[in-house]
Amino acid sequence: MRLAELNFYNDDEGKPIGxxxxxxxxxxxxxxxxxxxxxxxxxxxxxxxxxxxxxxxxHTDSEREYAYDRSSHIGKLEKGLDDAAKNNWLIVDMKKDWAKIYPGISKD
Structure with a gap:
């Protein structure tokens, strides 16, 4: 039987649980x-x-998609940027690293 409750919240510590x-x-x-x-x-x-x-x-390309990071009210990326190097995580910069975001729309 399913109950009207969450098994886990799919954010923060809930992601590994899910x-x-x-x-x-x-x-x-x-x-x-x-x-x-x-x-x-x-x-x-x-x-x-x-x-x-x-x-x-x-997300650094507000013209072709969205831009948010440290000071954003949604999609905040602060701790991840701070700790990426020590955890050996790759940071991909949308504006610098992606020539296209949606097919058919060029950067120029």
Whole structure:
């Protein structure tokens, strides 16, 4: 029987709980775009046994998509930017690193 309640909240510390509940093991790759994904990247990349990969997509292109980071009221990315180097996570900058965001729309 299903009850009118959440099993977990799919943000922050709830992301690893949800992944474990539905997949049953730690992934080898995790990517996110806000501090709500921090615990998921941390949980994924701290496992031992074989190499793991963590990445944040930094939304920096307000013209072609959205821009948010440290001072945003939504999609805040602060802790992830601060801790990426020490955790060996890749930061992908949308404006600098992506030639296209949506097919057919050029950067120029």
């Amino acid at each position: 992944i474990h509940e539905y997949i049953g093991k730690r992934p080898v790759f995790a990517a996110g775009n806000s501090d709500g994904d921090y615990q998921m990247l941390q949980w994924t990349t701290t496992a031992t046994g074989y190499p793991r990969f963590g990445m944040f997509v930094h």
